[in-house]
Amino acid sequence: MEIDVNSLSGESSGKIELPEIFEEEIRPDVIKRAVLSAQSSRVQPKGANPRAGMETSAETPPKGSGSTRVRRVKGRRYQAAGRGAWAPFTYGGRSAHPLKAEEKRGEGINKKEKNLAICSAISATKDKDLVSSRGHVIEGIDDLPIIVENEFEDIEKTREVKDALEKLGVWEDVERAKKGQTVRAGRGKARGRRYRKKVGPLLVVGEDRGIIRGARNLPGVDVVLPDQINAELLAPGGDPARLTVWTESAIEKINRRFFS
Known part of the structure; x- marks a missing residue:
């Protein structure tokens, strides 16, 4: 399939053959899984102190002391003295099975499946x-994908x-992204x-x-090299088909990355 190559003035400067990666089957389920895997890998570990x-x-207290045999903090005239220790058998004690920082919470994905998701998103x-x-x-x-000369x-x-x-x-889509900025509801602010x-x-x-x-200061716009492209950039939130502008050299390199 041939498609027009645009100059910086927006006019057609020739045609280019779309590589086979653009003929891959679109798999929203695989794309969603790859995006969730990328998002889960950034989750910050959290958990209780091991000790x-x-x-x-x-x-x-010993037997016969006249008090309930519940562990109490030793000392006098300070706030914690006589208070029940932080133990499983006292009210408000430690959690029996708290979160552990060493647990792996990232959702794994096979390399071939991840590459399939990227090809499908492309x-x-x-x-x-x-x-x-x-x-x-x-x-x-008029036509997608949008391909522009390397002078870009x-x-x-x-x-x-x-x-x-x-x-x-x-540019109209950039303005849409700019107008769509809202203040988050809740404590996240x-x-x-x-x-x-x-x-x-x-x-x-x-x-x-x-x-x-x-382009780094344009709202909603991301710039990426072919070696850095991933499913999350191509399908933010797991929804495929982000509006994408390619340069001629990027088209050649992305095809070599997956079909070399």
Whole structure:
């Protein structure tokens, strides 16, 4: 299948043969599993101190002392004196089976299955119905995937990146991502994740010659090299068919990565 290559002015500058990776079967179930695996690998380990409740001066009163034989902290005239120790048999004692920091909570995935998910997510980027169903604005775009000349990788100015995206018909989706920023509900506002942001276009480039610097400040836009691409970037939240712009060199390298 041949598709047009766009110049920075938005006009066709030739055609390119789409590699076989874009003909892979779209598997939403595998894509979702790969995304969940990537998300679970970032979960911060948490758990109780392994010696919780053991480092105390508490002792059990002897028989015949006239008091319940429950361990009590030793001492006088300080807050903890006489209080029941942190033990399983006292009210409010330690947890019997608390979370353990050494437990593995990441969801594993086989390497072949992960590669299948990436190939499937790449194939989904050419389906206009799926891309539109994710909420992307693609009214001014004729064909997907969008492929642009390698000169796109040389852009270092944000203003020039904006002009190029406008010519390619992608800028409206960037504006949608910008307007979609909302304040998160709940306590997450105070924990470093105050804003919820929309996801905009993904730019896949064969080489960074300034484009990452030029596009890093655009809301919702991610720039990635073929070697770094993963299912989570191509299908945020596990939903496939993110609006994606490819350069010619990126198309060649992504095919070599999986079919070399």
